[in-house]
Amino acid sequence: MRGVFNAQGVLKTFPGVTALEDVSLTLTQGSIHALLGENGAGKSTLIKVMTGVYRPDAGSMTLAGAAYEPQNTHDAIAKGIGVVHQERNLIPRFSVAENIFLELMADQPLRRIDYPKLYRDARRWLDMLEIDADPATPVERLSVARMQLVEIAKALSLNSQILMLDEPTASLTPHETDTLFGILRRLRDDGVSLVFVSHKLEEVQEICDSVTVLRDGRNACESRPLEGLGRQDIVRLMIGRSEMIPDWSARDRTGDRPVLELSGVSTGIGHSNIDLSIHKGEIVGVYGLVGAGRSELAKAILGKFEVTAGDVMVDGRRADIRSVADAVGRYRIGYVSEDRKGEGLILIHSVLENVGIPIWRRLAKLGGFLTKGHVRKQTEPYIRKLEVRTPSLEQNVGNLSGGNQQKVSVAKWLAAEAKILIVDEPSIGIDIKTKAYLHELIRELSDAGTALLLITSDMPEMIALADRIVVMSDYRVMGEIVNNRDYRAMSEGIMGLIQDNEASAA
């Protein structure tokens, strides 16, 4: 089997760390190749070596039989290797068409842009990817899923023969993911080599043909067919042991006293008539597709958006939450954001600083002043408890891995002794080991009496954790299911509730 791309014995070191050692990879034409590994296993470094961001210290790469030594990203693109990064790389106010052809336009900086032609050319790619959008629309008005597709269009427009996709489904709904997969399969059939990086193994098994697994910067397996590999086999390759699927029994906490109750709540941003309750020690899951208004509901509870009708009750009493400061300070409600970097953490501040924020006020009430030692004393036990891996508490949070950043976000609210904790998509971009740990932690928290509202699009996660599942669609609550932890029955029930809404809307 001769590959269209081949990397052999790649070594890449950074001061003090060996990121890749003797790593090999072979891509064949017209296939989808999974690149797997835990966070820190070396996936990103390998992608950066392939796309010319880093130069390998040793080893060789060939592309279509010839030696391939990209000097920079531009060079890699010119040779037909395109990449869709995990972070958005679009210019929000530019049109779809301009974003797609940005690189090409940059090649001729002084040529007047022929917009009608640009839009026509863009239309071709949009049609091919079945993106239902006007090429002249500013990208910022598109949904996240469509932005993702625009990035793919951008990579394809450069005649990429090899297309790498880093966590392309992280922010897509199941339906959007299906559409994307259809497109990827078609690209494969057209002869493109695709590299698919994902933490979602179900997706990998669904769409990929072959797989390379990295562990601690080395090949755990190299370019072998995915056929015959089960989910447990892949997990074992990734972490060196089998995934622990928690076998927690179903619980019923509805007998306990309710901590948070919403009755007939409507908000200024479009929720209508929301009923929801969380009891002491209960985990209530909120499921819904992107755009169902879940995170927005969380923020309305937090006082960021206005509640225009209905009652919010905390501990059986009517709560008057006017601002997030109110929610945190007076009602002890905490929120772990889905957007860790954007709104969860202050990346340029230290671990200690970040965990300390919600309790500054309380600490200050005791003595008026904050000393590092005092803050440390109050927060360190929680940072330890969550096993945050950091060289020191003075380390900037921006330098930690995704999983550790998430632990810091949670530690913050543990230190604040939140009574009600809203957790929004807790395992986005987190490796399997940390995810399992996080799940145990959430379960423990609820056992200790914290009322938890869990927002997640990850169905297995929802079914593993939630006691009751509330299904939302179009800013309304469609119904509620008691979780009996039977995956099939639950997922069918949830989908049923969502489809009820779509049927009634049609």
Add this chain to the structure above:
Amino acid sequence: MSQKLWQSDWFGPFLVTIAAIVIVSLFNPSFLSPFNIQILLLAISVNAIIAFSQMIIIAIGQMNLSVGAVGGLAAISFGGIMEVWGVPWPIAAALALGIGFLAGIANGVLCAYTGISAFVITLATLSVFKGINLGITEAQPFYEIPETVKALGNETFLHPLPWLVIPVILAAFLLWNLLFRLPLGRAILAVGGNEHAAELSGISVPFIVIVAHAVSGLLAALAGIMLVGRLQIGQPTIGDDWLILSFAAPVIGGAILTGGHVSVAGTFLGVAIVAIITQVLVLFSIDPFLVQVVLGGLILWAVGVNRLREVRAHRKSAAGAR
């Protein structure tokens, strides 16, 4: 990463300051004469307050273009209240500080609630405050400044330490205390570091923005008042030339212009470096207009150094995360 001495923000400027002092005094021993030190400290005192006034706004990730206009307005108010109404100087100073405080609140409220960028708002209020200043003074200075004020603005209480260093030491200590020991100040840095995260952690962002601007206004007014004592005249043009220095010193001191990170000691040393260089040009009788050029060069140098540190830190973390 426990903060190592040489990694702290003030260490670089500190070395530069020491090196400058040593080199200059080797070439010209009169640099370290008590009289020259007094002159140097006078210049540093007023400029440090100006720099602190901008620093607190940099901390929340904004800019305050109206620092000089607020200082000027407070300065002529101080002079005017004493000359026209014959009010004792401490009361006049308190009133002038109050005016600066209110001007700062006005800036803060506009920034917090309109959603317009601080750059545009303070550009507008700069014009407003300057206009009020010129309307009151008709561009004429107030000359009748009490002898006590003149003395406080120029003389020493302990040779060669001028009285003016006292407010600087106080302000530096209080600011350090605010930013690094009080929740209020920590919240200011948190808002500068990531406004969304700060809000979702229960910090009232509008309140913090107003507080920062109020402190900025107060400090600008203090600088204006000190300058009246030093110049011995209520000059309407006070504040016109503050802007560049107000940004240069915090940046030399390691501040990040996008917010969330400032250094009180670093800012102070930034002011000292600028003052020493200005003095050197005078001592070696070089054209004083070159000061502007040197100041510009210093800003670029400081930003370059900060950038270099950032790139290094980034590389290190990229390597650590693989």
